[in-house]
Every structure is written in structure tokens, then in C-alpha cells.
Amino acid sequence: MVExxxxxxxxxxxxxxxxVILPVAALALAIAxxxxxxxxxxxxxxxxxxxARQAREVExxxxxxxxxxxxxxxxxxxxxxxxxxxxKSRPDRGWIDQNVGTWLNxxxxxxxxxxLDARDTPVYAMIDGIGADPARYHRLxxxxxxxxxxxxxxxxxxxxxxxxxxxxxxxxxxxxRTSASTFHATDLATVGGRPAxxxxxxxxxxxxxxxxxxxHEPLLVSIRYLDxxxxxxxxxIRLIARARVTDAPAAPQSLDLSIPLISTRxxxxxxxxxxxELPGSTVLRSTAPVAAAAFISVLALLALLVFGxxxxxxxxxxxxxxxxxxxxxxKAKEAQAHHLAYHDAxxxxxxxxxxxxxxxxxxxxxxxxxxxxxxxxxxDRFKKVNDTLGHLGGDLLIQVVAGRVQACLREGDLVAxxxxxxxxxxxxxxxxxxxxAGTAEAILKALREPFEILGTQVxxxxxxxxxxxxxxxxxxxxxxxxxxxAMYRAKAEGRDAYRFFNAGMDESLIVRRSLEQDxxxxxxxxxxxxxxxxxxxxxxxxxVTGLEALMRWRHPKRxxxxxxxxxxxxxxxxxxxxxxxxxLEQACGVARCWPDLSIAVNVSPLQFRKPGCAExxxxxxxxxxxxxxxIELEITEGILLDEDETVRDALVHLxxxxxxxxxxxxxxxxxxxxxxxxxxxxxIKIDRSFVKRLGHDLEAAAIIQAxxxxxxxxxxxxxxxxxxxxxxxxxxxxxxxxxxxxxxFSEAVPQAAIRQLVDRKRxxxxx
Numbered sequence: 001m002v003e004x005x006x007x008x009x010x011x012x013x014x015x016x017x018x019x020v021i022l023p024v025a026a027l028a029l030a031i032a033x034x035x036x037x038x039x040x041x042x043x044x045x046x047x048x049x050x051x052a053r054q055a056r057e058v059e060x061x062x063x064x065x066x067x068x069x070x071x072x073x074x075x076x077x078x079x080x081x082x083x084x085x086x087x088k089s090r091p092d093r094g095w096i097d098q099n100v101g102t103w104l105n106x107x108x109x110x111x112x113x114x115x116l117d118a119r120d121t122p123v124y125a126m127i128d129g130i131g132a133d134p135a136r137y138h139r140l141x142x143x144x145x146x147x148x149x150x151x152x153x154x155x156x157x158x159x160x161x162x163x164x165x166x167x168x169x170x171x172x173x174x175x176x177r178t179s180a181s182t183f184h185a186t187d188l189a190t191v192g193g194r195p196a197x198x199x200x201x202x203x204x205x206x207x208x209x210x211x212x213x214x215x216h217e218p219l220l221v222s223i224r225y226l227d228x229x230x231x232x233x234x235x236x237i238r239l240i241a242r243a244r245v246t247d248a249p250a251a252p253q254s255l256d257l258s259i260p261l262i263s264t265r266x267x268x269x270x271x272x273x274x275x276x277e278l279p280g281s282t283v284l285r286s287t288a289p290v291a292a293a294a295f296i297s298v299l300a301l302l303a304l305l306v307f308g309x310x311x312x313x314x315x316x317x318x319x320x321x322x323x324x325x326x327x328x329x330x331k332a333k334e335a336q337a338h339h340l341a342y343h344d345a346x347x348x349x350x351x352x353x354x355x356x357x358x359x360x361x362x363x364x365x366x367x368x369x370x371x372x373x374x375x376x377x378x379x380d381r382f383k384k385v386n387d388t389l390g391h392l393g394g395d396l397l398i399q400v401v402a403g404r405v406q407a408c409l410r411e412g413d414l415v416a417x418x419x420x421x422x423x424x425x426x427x428x429x430x431x432x433x434x435x436x437a438g439t440a441e442a443i444l445k446a447l448r449e450p451f452e453i454l455g456t457q458v459x460x461x462x463x464x465x466x467x468x469x470x471x472x473x474x475x476x477x478x479x480x481x482x483x484x485x486a487m488y489r490a491k492a493e494g495r496d497a498y499r500f501f502n503a504g505m506d507e508s509l510i511v512r513r514s515l516e517q518d519x520x521x522x523x524x525x526x527x528x529x530x531x532x533x534x535x536x537x538x539x540x541x542x543x544v545t546g547l548e549a550l551m552r553w554r555h556p557k558r559x560x561x562x563x564x565x566x567x568x569x570x571x572x573x574x575x576x577x578x579x580x581x582x583x584l585e586q587a588c589g590v591a592r593c594w595p596d597l598s599i600a601v602n603v604s605p606l607q608f609r610k611p612g613c614a615e616x617x618x619x620x621x622x623x624x625x626x627x628x629x630x631i632e633l634e635i636t637e638g639i640l641l642d643e644d645e646t647v648r649d650a651l652v653h654l655x656x657x658x659x660x661x662x663x664x665x666x667x668x669x670x671x672x673x674x675x676x677x678x679x680x681x682x683x684i685k686i687d688r689s690f691v692k693r694l695g696h697d698l699e700a701a702a703i704i705q706a707x708x709x710x711x712x713x714x715x716x717x718x719x720x721x722x723x724x725x726x727x728x729x730x731x732x733x734x735x736x737x738x739x740x741x742x743x744x745f746s747e748a749v750p751q752a753a754i755r756q757l758v759d760r761k762r763x764x765x766x767x
Contacts, residue, residue, distance in 0.1 A: 035323075039330075043283060046334070051276050053341075055259055057240060058272055062188070062197075062261070063175055066162040069224050070186045070199045071177040072108035076100045077201045077220045078182060080210045086115065086123075086203065086218050093124070093131065101126030104222060111196070112223040115203070118216035120148055137221070140191050144221055146265060147185035147200040151219065160264035162186040163199075188226075188263040195245050195261055195269035196225045209517060226261070226269075242275040249273070283333040290326045297322060344417040346395055347402040355416035355424050359476045362428040363469060372469050373436045375425040376483040377405070377443070380461035380495045382421040385453070393453050394421075397460070400451055408442040424480075433468070433500065440464050440498035448496070461496030463487055472501050492568060516573045518555060519566055523578055528554045531586040532748035535757060536600065536719060537740045541729050544761050545739060546598035546632065549587040550748045551579070567604070576604045581620060584631075588624030590751055591631065594758075600632040600662060608635065609646055614653040621659075628658035632683070636664050655680060662719070666707060684711050688722025691742070694731050701731065708736045 076082055082100060085091050096115070104110040105126060114137045115124035122137035149155040153166040161171045163186040164178060178184065184201035191198060203218040205211070231243040242256070249271045250256035258271040342354040350358070362372050379401065386394040398421065405415050405423060414426040427436060444462060451458040465487025473479035486501040493499070522528045529552070536546040553561045570576040584601050591599040607613055621628055633654065655661060662683040686707055693700035704720070711718040720732045723742030732740055746757055 105129040114221040116219040150185040350416040352418040373427040377423040379421040404446040463490040464498035467501045534748040548600040614650040632660040634664040683717040691722045
């Protein structure tokens with residue numbers, strides 16, 4: 001009996017093991033293996049997709065480097081002054097350094113630039129920002145010869161997607177950013193044993209005023225090495241981690257990846273190596289502990305199966321909960337990886353890729369009769385903050401700016417950070433231009449408020465360009481391009497403003513170029529240029545105490561042009577120094593005739609930033625035989641805000657020489673006591689915008705009273721501009737202004753009418 005029981009027990013145990021434990025164990029093992037293989041396959045697929053995307057980013061980055069190199073050359077290679085200078089028997093090396101070599105090195109980070117004459121002989125070289133012996137070109141010439149032959153039209157090879165070659169059509173899928181009149185050969189090459197982006201471009205005139213010399217043009221050879229600086233830039237902008245160029249591909253066992261760098265001529269330059277993002281592997285590693293815990297739980301369930309089905313079911317439910325948690329965590333990791341790919345790491349705003357997709361989607365969903373708007377924002381004076389407070393201060397400022405901009409938007413609007421200090425806004429439900437302008441005004445107001453960064457109060461501004469779909473563009477690229485044009489118009493017209501794109505902005509480029517040439521002619525001949533003088537009266541408005549010299553230009557075709565129409569052109573074209581000297585010479589002639597009157601002359605910020613400005617002004621006044629104390633130099637607040645050492649030194653030297661300094665348009669910028677203390681001035685001039693509001697706006701009267709009180713407290717003379725009515729004059733006298741100026745007393749008159757003006761005022765005073 002006992003033996004039978006023992007035999008039955010043994011059989012039961014055997015049958016239980018064979019029919020229950022082994023199938024359940026096999027099933028559990030199969031499930032564990034399937035889960036492991038599935039998770040590993042998903043991780044590998046995710047990694048491969050991430051690697052493929054990053055490889056495309058790398059290829060785009062290299063392609064963009066080539067296109068940007070050629071684009072940067074056009075700023076000097078397609079320019080009349082460079083062509084004329086190179087045609088001289090003895091070109092001015094200093095001028096070429098400043099306008100070609102230094103410009104390309106400082107603004108566009110070129111490592112080396114060479115200029116070849118019509119016989120391909122090197123005549124100029126700048127390497128690493130320092131002028132060099134042109135003969136150094138011969139050490140590197142072998143790398144450039146194929147491109148020199150191609151741009152000369154001596155080669156039969158087809159154009160690659162990054163270049164324009166004479167007599168050839170653009171390559172399929174071309175990405176060149178240069179104009180159709182530009183010819184250049186652009187490719188990767190090994191230069192001096194280092195991989196580099198190289199572009200060889202013809203130097204040609206940009207207007208018909210300078211005759212072309214087909215087949216005999218000088219050539220501009222520009223080099224940008226694929227070195228640490230460029231790789232660091234790619235890491236920051238393209239988010240390509242640890243980007244570098246190596247001689248050999250990354251080792252298979254390393255965490256890095258490499259793709260070969262090969263020029264379009266098939267020359268192998270090395271390998272582009274970087275540390276790829278592997279979201280799948282990251283997720284797999286993070287879920288490994290959970291998977292291990294799940295597997296241990298399954299083993300525990302198998303052991304507990306022997307003691308009862310109920311207990312087994314409870315353990316099974318717990319195991320399912322763990323698996324669900326692991327699944328949720330996996331989804332969360334995937335969502336996080338996707339978020340990082342389309343958002344800016346510093347501000348957590350959408351990035352450029354996200355913004356482009358959003359604009360494309362908005363345009364695709366646009367209903368007939370509706371519109372959407374795109375804004376491009378570029379911060380003013382951000383570089384000064386970065387230079388002063390470092391990158392940490394700049395990053396903190398960008399984060400606060402992002403928050404303020406978001407607070408100004410309506411529900412459904414989208415803001416993205418698309419560059420260092422550049423933001424973009426999509427307003428899919430445009431509504432009206434007034435509504436969009438209201439949003440822009442709100443952003444301007446928010447960013448004019450001071451920022452507390454690292455214990456320092458910082459002031460910036462923002463320039464905004466706005467383009468409307470479908471009014472001015474049909475697709476995303478054209479919409480963004482025109483918003484960019486409008487944004488640069490806002491910058492050109494004083495910054496801290498917004499502008500809507502209009503067709504005239506494209507046309508204005510042609511008009512500005514024509515006006516620039518006409519202004520050069522006027523300066524050479526003196527025809528059409530004149531200086532008028534507006535009187536500055538004492539506080540009672542009865543006595544002429546001084547004259548302000550105001551530039552006038554009667555254009556032969558466009559008639560009388562205001563200074564606002566041609567002074568910015570003179571500044572951009574490098575003519576402002578010549579123009580300013582001419583005005584000062586004319587003003588000194590008047591000062592010599594009227595020694596008892598002060599003569600005020602406006603000085604451009606660009607003049608002040610030029611070394612030797614103070615000495616040049618002194619020489620003109622000394623040559624005219626005028627006492628410097630009679631000359632009053634008017635500057636704007638923008639000069640003080642830049643805190644440039646050259647400007648500071650010029651102001652100090654001019655005051656020591658006896659010149660008087662007046663701060664023009666006071667109150668319209670970011671007026672601050674700290675600037676008045678740092679830069680000593682003699683006078684502040686209240687802007688006409690405040691005077692105009694007198695009698696209509698109580699705030700204007702309060703501001704004027706505050707400015708007068710501030711000026712007198714600092715022993716400064718205070719002048720009010722734009723006085724047009726007796727009521728304004730009376731209120732300004734009561735406020736305590738030392739001088740008044742405006743149409744109430746006289747408009748600006750030619751030099752010949754000054755005596756009549758002064759005599760009339762004296763007669764009225766005697767009466």
C-alpha cells in the first residue's frame with residue numbers, strides 16, 4: 001500500500017512536471033525570448049532611422065558649407081570698387097585688406113583668400129586674418145588648378161550642384177545661392193594636407209558703369225578648412241555631436257560613425273566622423289532593469305504555480321502590470337526623442353525644422369479668402385550682451401526673451417527659435433494686418449523693458465519683418481525670404497521696429513543702388529549738394545544764438561531729397577565720411593562769417609567709429625580758422641549705447657580741444673543717466689516727437705519737464721526741437737528750456753539768407 005502510494009505520488013509528480021511545469025516554463029521562456037528579440041529589433045530600427053537622419057544632416061551641412069562659402073564671396077567679388085582697385089597699376093593693399101580680406105575673414109570666417117590676376121598669377125593673399133605673401137599661393141596651387149580651369153571655361157567637366165560654370169547649365173538639384181551673373185567653381189579639396197571647402201569666383205563689376213573684361217577677369221580664391229571651428233559651428237547649429245574630420249573611419253567597436261568626404265571629382269579627403277544619437281539603444285538600456293525584474297517575476301510565478309492557481313493568477317496580474325509600465329516608459333522615451341529632434345534645447349521652443357513643417361502645413365490647409373502671416377525677429381544689440389556677460393548671460397537672455405515673446409501671442413500662434421538670436425512666428429489665422437501689427441507692437445513693447453541678467457540690467461530691442469500669404473508669396477521659401485527682407489528693412493531704418501513686406505522693398509534695392517551712384521557723382525562734382533541753416537533761439541525765442549547745419553540734395557531727376565533718403569545710403573556705401581567732411585567745411589565757412597553764433601553739425605555714428613575721427617575734425621576746423629568752441633557736434637544716443645572705446649576716446653579728445661557736444665533726439669532711445677555720466681556732453685536736445693504732443697498729451701509735458709530738470713541738475717543746456725506753435729513755445733519757456741528751434745522761428749535757409757534772418761530777429765527784438 002505504502003509502495004503504491006509512493007508510486008502514485010511519483011507518477012503524479014512526473015505527470016505534473018511533464019504536463020504543467022514544463023509547458024508553462026517553455027511558454028514563459030518563449031515569451032521572454034520574444035520580448036527580448038522584439039525590444040532589440042525595435043531599438044536597432046530606431047537607431048538606424050536616427051543614424052540615417054543624422055547622415056542626411058551631415059550631408060546637408062557639408063553642402064551648405066560649400067554654398068555659403070560661394071555666397072559669401074559675392075559680397076566682394078561682384079562689386080565695382082574691387083574691380084576698379086585691381087585694375088590700378090598699384091592697387092591699395094590696405095583698401096583690399098579692409099574691404100576684401102578682413103571682411104571675408106571677420107564676417108564669414110574664411111581661413112584664406114587669394115586674388116589671381118588675368119594670367120592666374122597671385123597678387124593678393126590673406127591667411128588667418130593676416131596679410132600674407134601672395135607667393136604662398138603656389139604651395140597650394142595644385143589643389144585649385146582644376147577649379148581655376150573650370151571657372152575660366154577651360155575644362156569640359158560638368159558643373160556640380162554647388163557651382164556656376166561659364167557656358168554650362170546648372171547641375172540637376174543645384175543648391176547654389178549666387179546670382180546668374182556669377183561664375184564660380186566650388187568643391188571640396190585637400191589644401192596643404194587639410195580637407196577644406198574651396199571656391200574660385202570671377203571678380204566682375206556689379207553695374208554697367210564699369211566695363212567688363214570677359215576672359216580676363218581676376219579670380220577670388222577662398223578657403224574654409226573643415227577644422228575644429230567649422231565643426232564646432234556644425235555641432236551648435238545642426239546639433240551634430242562631436243563633429244570632426246578624420247583620416248580614417250571610426251573603429252567598428254567605437255560609438256562614433258563616419259561617412260567618407262569625397263569631392264565631386266572623386267578625390268577622397270577623409271571621413272566626417274560624429275557621435276550619433278541612438279534613441280533605441282538608450283531606451284533599451286533604460287528598460288533592461290525592468291525587463292530583468294519581469295523575467296525574475298515570471299520565474300517566481302512558476303515556483304508559486306505549484307502551491308495554487310489562485311496565487312499564480314495574482315502573480316500573473318502583477319507581471320502584466322510590470323510589462324505595461326515598461327511599455328509606457330518605452331513610449332515616453334520615444335516621445336522624448338521625437339521632441340528633442342524638433343525643439344530647441346535652450347528654450348524648448350520649436351526649432352527651424354518644426355517651424356518649416358508648420359508653415360507648410362498651414363499653407364496646405366489655407367482656405368480660399370483666408371490668410372496667414374510669418375514674422376521673423378532678430379534681436380538688436382544681442383552681441384553686446386554676449387560680449388559683456390559671456391555665453392551664459394546670452395543664453396539666459398534668450399530664455400527670458402522666448403518667454404516674453406510667447407506671452408504676446410494668441411492661442412494658435414506658433415513661435416520658434418531658428419538661430420542664435422533669431423525667432424520666427426507663424427500666425428495661421430491672420431485675421432487682419434492691424435491684428436498682426438498689434439502683435440508686433442506688443443512684442444516690441446515687451447522687449448523694450450529692461451532685463452535683469454546676472455545682476456545686470458540689460459536693454460535690447462528687436463527688428464521684425466512680416467510677410468503675408470497669399471498677398472506677397474505663394475510658398476514657404478518665398479514667404480520667409482520676403483519676411484527676411486522686411487526684417488532687414490526694419491534694421492536699416494533704425495531697428496527696434498517692424499515692417500510689412502511690400503513690392504517696393506525689392507524695387508528699393510535697385511533704387512538705392514542708383515542713388516548711391518548718383519551720390520558719388522554729386523560728391524565728385526558738388527552739383528546738387530547744399531547746406532541750409534536753421535536758427536537756434538534763446539529761451540525767450542527772440543534772439544538767434546546759433547545755427548544748425550542741415551544737408552540738402554537736389555537730385556537731377558528726383559528733385560529735393562531729405563537727408564533720411566540718402567544719409568543711410570551714404571553710410572552703407574562708405575561715403576558718409578566724405579559727406580560729413582564736406583558739410584563741416586561748409587559750416588566752418590559760415591562760422592567764420594558769424595563768430596558770435598554757434599554752428600551745430602550732425603556727425604554720423606560711422607564717422608565717430610572710424611579711428612582718427614577727432615583729429616580729422618580738428619584739422620578741418622583749424623584750416624578754416626574757426627574757434628572749436630564755436631562748433632557744436634550733434635550725436636545720437638546710439639553712439640553711447642554701443643560703448644565703443646574708439647567713440648569714447650574721440651568724444652574725450654574733442655571736448656579737450658574745445659568742441660561742444662550735443663546729444664540729439666534725447667528721449668527717443670534708451671536714455672540713461674549712466675550714459676550721460678560716462679560720456680560727458682554739453683547739451684541735450686529734446687526730440688520733436690515730444691514737442692509735437694504738447695497741448696494734447698499731459699505725459700509729453702511731464703516728460704519734457706523731467707528732461708529739463710535732469711539737464712539743469714547735470715549742468716547741461718537743454719534745447720527743444722520742432723517748435724511750430726506759439727502755445728508750444730510758451731510751454732517750453734515755462735518748462736525752462738535754454739534754447740528753442742523750429743518752424744515757429746524759421747525754416748532752414750541758405751547761407752545767403754542768414755544775414756536777413758538775423759537782422760529780422762534783431763529788428764523784432766528792438767521793436
